[in-house]
Amino acid sequence: MDNKTIVLGVIGSDCHAVGNKILDYSLTDAGFNVVNIGVLSPQEDFINAAIETNAGAILVSSLYGQGEIDCRGMREKCDEAGLEGIRLYVGGNIVVGKQNWNDVYKRFKDMGFDRVYPPGTSVETAIHDLKEDLN
Template identity: 50%
Template structure:
């Protein structure tokens, strides 16, 4: 599937890198995200579970990615993501959009505090574990100035 880009006369697919960072081995969420983002027209490179920061950076560089989507469900995302944006900057990836989502902090009571923490770490958007994949897709489309294809717009109109 090809996604049209606002303001452009050609269609191009946006590449996103997806993975579970650190020692986290929760695979179900990223499998769902992979399928949802692919169905929405994105080219998804799924790094799987227990992905290091270097693997995210290397994949973003190798695939000329527009976005890096980090997942974490075991509550240690702060430690796992410490320094990630510096590594991305060192690799000339400062223009790559970064998202993180999941159960990001052990005992996470106030998600607004968690969101603020990860925004201060450099993430463009921060999602909790209850976020619908469609919400993340719509956010990424907005952040990358991507609009749905004509077929997707028609199906949304029909189902609305």
């Protein structure tokens, strides 16, 4: 795995592109090789891009509230595709409504995500975590 290569995208039927572009620019500026698959991306697109680029991490963004549904089974699909150990990150408005964050966090951790970010998390936090996790 190339610990400097990151696959970034917006999962499912979500078309929120602005935050995705901000993440792309910020992560690139921080020294990462960002493979941005864009918006409206199924799990398979993230996985295929990670395989093709030998990425060290996948960053999933979701703002339309359906991230929990869109992300189910992603860790298992990564493992089946030979990506055991790839770091999985997810953030944004990943669930519908105002749910208890600790419950949301636990559900995504149980789904196999290494880092789970609430709405409003700064890109600096993600950069710090990526550097720490991929070092």
